[in-house]
Amino acid sequence: MLLSQNLRTAFRALLANKLRSALTILGIVIGVAAVVALMAIGNGATSSITNRIASSGSNLLNIQAGRSQRPSPGQPFNQTNLTYKDYKALVTTLTDVAGIAPAYQSNYTVTYNTLSTSTSVVGVTGDYFSVHTYTISSGRALTDADGASQKQVAVLGTTTVTDLFGTEDPLGKSIKINDKSFTVIGVLTPKDSSGFNDTNDTILIPLETGYNKLFGANAIRNGERTVSAIAVSASSADTVDLVSSQITFVLRHQHHLALDDDDDFRIQNQAELLSTLSSVTTTMTTFLGAIAAISLLVGGIGIMNITLVSVSERTREIGLRKAVGARKNHILFQFLVETMTLSIIGGVTGIGVGMAIAWGVTALNLITAVVSVSSIALSFTFSVLIGLFFGIYPAYRAANLHPMEALRSE
Amino acid sequence: MIQIDHLVKIFTMGENEIRALDDVSFSIAKGEMVSIMGPSGSGKSTLMSIAGCLDVPTSGSYLLDDIPVEKMKDSQLADVRNRKIGFVFQQFNLLSRTSALENVILPLSYSGLSARACREKAEKALELVGLKERMKHHPNELSGGQQQRVAIARALANDPALLIADEPTGALDSKTGAGIMDLFQTLHRDFGQTVIVVTHDSFVAQHTGRIIRLVDGRIVSDALNANPLKAGTPRPGAED
Ligand SMILES: Nc1ncnc2c1ncn2[C@@H]1O[C@H](COP(=O)(O)OP(=O)(O)O)[C@@H](O)[C@H]1O
Numbered sequence: 080m081l082l083s084q085n086l087r088t089a090f091r092a093l094l095a096n097k098l099r100s101a102l103t104i105l106g107i108v109i110g111v112a113a114v115v116a117l118m119a120i121g122n123g124a125t126s127s128i129t130n131r132i133a134s135s136g137s138n139l140l141n142i143q144a145g146r147s148q149r150p151s152p153g154q155p156f157n158q159t160n161l162t163y164k165d166y167k168a169l170v171t172t173l174t175d176v177a178g179i180a181p182a183y184q185s186n187y188t189v190t191y192n193t194l195s196t197s198t199s200v201v202g203v204t205g206d207y208f209s210v211h212t213y214t215i216s217s218g219r220a221l222t223d224a225d226g227a228s229q230k231q232v233a234v235l236g237t238t239t240v241t242d243l244f245g246t247e248d249p250l251g252k253s254i255k256i257n258d259k260s261f262t263v264i265g266v267l268t269p270k271d272s273s274g275f276n277d278t279n280d281t282i283l284i285p286l287e288t289g290y291n292k293l294f295g296a297n298a299i300r301n302g303e304r305t306v307s308a309i310a311v312s313a314s315s316a317d318t319v320d321l322v323s324s325q326i327t328f329v330l331r332h333q334h335h336l337a338l339d340d341d342d343d344f345r346i347q348n349q350a351e352l353l354s355t356l357s358s359v360t361t362t363m364t365t366f367l368g369a370i371a372a373i374s375l376l377v378g379g380i381g382i383m384n385i386t387l388v389s390v391s392e393r394t395r396e397i398g399l400r401k402a403v404g405a406r407k408n409h410i411l412f413q414f415l416v417e418t419m420t421l422s423i424i425g426g427v428t429g430i431g432v433g434m435a436i437a438w439g440v441t442a443l444n445l446i447t448a449v450v451s452v453s454s455i456a457l458s459f460t461f462s463v464l465i466g467l468f469f470g471i472y473p474a475y476r477a478a479n480l481h482p483m484e485a486l487r488s489e
Numbered sequence: 490m491i492q493i494d495h496l497v498k499i500f501t502m503g504e505n506e507i508r509a510l511d512d513v514s515f516s517i518a519k520g521e522m523v524s525i526m527g528p529s530g531s532g533k534s535t536l537m538s539i540a541g542c543l544d545v546p547t548s549g550s551y552l553l554d555d556i557p558v559e560k561m562k563d564s565q566l567a568d569v570r571n572r573k574i575g576f577v578f579q580q581f582n583l584l585s586r587t588s589a590l591e592n593v594i595l596p597l598s599y600s601g602l603s604a605r606a607c608r609e610k611a612e613k614a615l616e617l618v619g620l621k622e623r624m625k626h627h628p629n630e631l632s633g634g635q636q637q638r639v640a641i642a643r644a645l646a647n648d649p650a651l652l653i654a655d656e657p658t659g660a661l662d663s664k665t666g667a668g669i670m671d672l673f674q675t676l677h678r679d680f681g682q683t684v685i686v687v688t689h690d691s692f693v694a695q696h697t698g699r700i701i702r703l704v705d706g707r708i709v710s711d712a713l714n715a716n717p718l719k720a721g722t723p724r725p726g727a728e729d
């Protein structure tokens with residue numbers, strides 16, 4: 080009886096001041112919607128980053144030239160390089176690897192008939208496709224034989240295909256890279272790329288063809304053919320560390336480094352990168368959620384404020400209720416039901432709005448927001464607790480009014 | 490039923506002390522209809538708020554049905570107000586957003602009854618004051634006299650031992666006021682209801698069987714009235 084009576088009283092009191100109640104609820108709606116939407120966006124970012132790294136092969140070790148630290152003062156900063164010879168040394172010495180893929184990357188203007196585009200041209204070997212988990216959607220991949228016979232052939236990413244050919248079939252067509260003719264022999268299956276650079280905007284050519292016909296002197300340093308990076312795919316997740324130390328050993332030997340010299344190359348471990356990045360994005364998500372939670376707190380203060388006003392406006396009503404036999408708890412409960420009604424309506428509406436924002440952001444292709452059940456449960460619980468927490472004080476004030484004084488007020 | 494001894498109530502307002510009640514003693518038996526009469530500011534409302542358990546005395550003792558009220562805890566006082574006392578105010582004090590029926594249900598809802606029992610008792614009380622057919626109306630759709638009847642029904646809903654009315658006719662014209670006094674007389678005569686009527690008007694006081702006069706917080710006389718006026722008797726000197 081009392082609960083339904085209280086609910087009815089609460090709704091009546093809230094409806095009597097519709098605008099006021101609506102504005103109070105709005106405070107909670109904004110807070111909850113912000114929590115749900117921001118957590119969804121954060122989760123979406125996390126999963127798209129981890130998916131992307133996972134899709135580029137998680138047993139992958141990426142070797143690049145350069146020291147991980149600047150040389151100590153007084154020592155010369157000498158440019159370091161990875162060379163084709165380093166690659167050959169790795170091929171002969173490494174065990175427990177599934178593939179070794181050197182790459183030389185440079186940007187060129189590419190034309191087909193009247194259309195042209197500037198894109199990244201990468202000289203690769205046959206291993207490149209398996210190591211970087213690329214597949215071919217039409218035509219064929221490049222092989223080591225293409226390099227050996229210095230064929231002028233190319234495999235294109237889908238963005239490049241669209242830029243140069245529109246809807247035309249590119250297979251067998253001849254394109255010009257820096258005025259050298261190449262025949263398109265294959266198209267890559269598009270990869271998910273939600274980062275800044277489009278992984279589908281690329282042209283792959285045989286590495287040796289590149290050295291001889293395209294890259295020219297740029298690729299030569301100190302009389303050696305250089306590579307931009309060498310990707311090594313370990314045979315399994317368990318051998319990643321072993322392979323990594325083998326690479327270090329081989330490259331230090333190749334580069335004639337003394338015992339106390341720092342490495343002049345960096346080995347990037349994809350699994351490590353993955354865990355680092357996902358911990359960064361998780362922190363970011365938590366941070367966004369916390370900021371949103373602050374606005375929820377502000378909404379709670381709004382509830383408290385309006386309930387205090389309501390208590391002082393209804394002092395006489397409270398006095399009367401006490402006069403006809405309401406205990407302190409009854410009054411306390413009545414006002415808590417009122418604040419909880421505000422916060423629950425706000426919470427449910429906020430969850431709806433937050434999901435709508437997440438849906439809208441996804442529909443606009445900005446980011447794939449992932450609404451998690453836990454963020455809904457969390458923000459709902461939080462808004463209920465806020466109604467309770469910020470309702471307690473005004474309700475307590477109401478409950479402790481002296482019946483006679485309350486009746487005499489006005 | 491009521492036993493009040495050496496009751497003192499002092500209000501302190503900053504430096505000032507106001508002795509609203511100064512050594513008041515009297516008792517009222519079950520089934521009596523008594524009026525407390527005195528000029529404005531003489532302490533009538535203060536006395537009734539203590540008798541109605543809305544306030545506690547500064548000193549003195551108050552036995553209600555032989556139970557010492559001044560020793561009670563807050564929640565026990567609330568229960569006494571709920572079960573034993575029905576209070577009628579000069580300004581009605583109805584909740585404006587709820588119907589007459591829900592106003593009468595209010596005290597019942599705090600006594601742990603089922604929704605159905607609440608409704609039945611409330612309807613019975615409204616029937617007693619002659620407003621059953623108006624029970625869905627809100628206070629602003631009722632006349633002053635009808636509003637006071639709803640307030641009386643609310644006071645009667647829980648079958649209280651004691652009905653206290655503080656200036657119940659003060660906000661009403663004399664004809665409507667007579668109707669209210671008639672209702673109190675009926676409750677007293679037909680149901681043996683114990684009634685205390687507070688008034689500053691000696692004509693109203695004449696309607697009860699006993700008159701206690703209060704001046705400056707002290708009882709100056711306490712006398713039986715052998716022939717109470719019947720409600721509806723014209724006020725002496727009033728033009729008709
Ligand atoms: N809560 C209070 N605080 C201070 N003074 C009060 C309070 N209640 C009543 N009084 C004072 O006590 C005296 C008696 O008041 P009251 O009982 O209301 O008289 P009555 O009902 O006979 O007009 C008055 O002087 C009044 O100002």
Ligand SMILES: [Mg+2]
Pocket residue numbers: 533534535
């Ligand atoms: Mg008074």
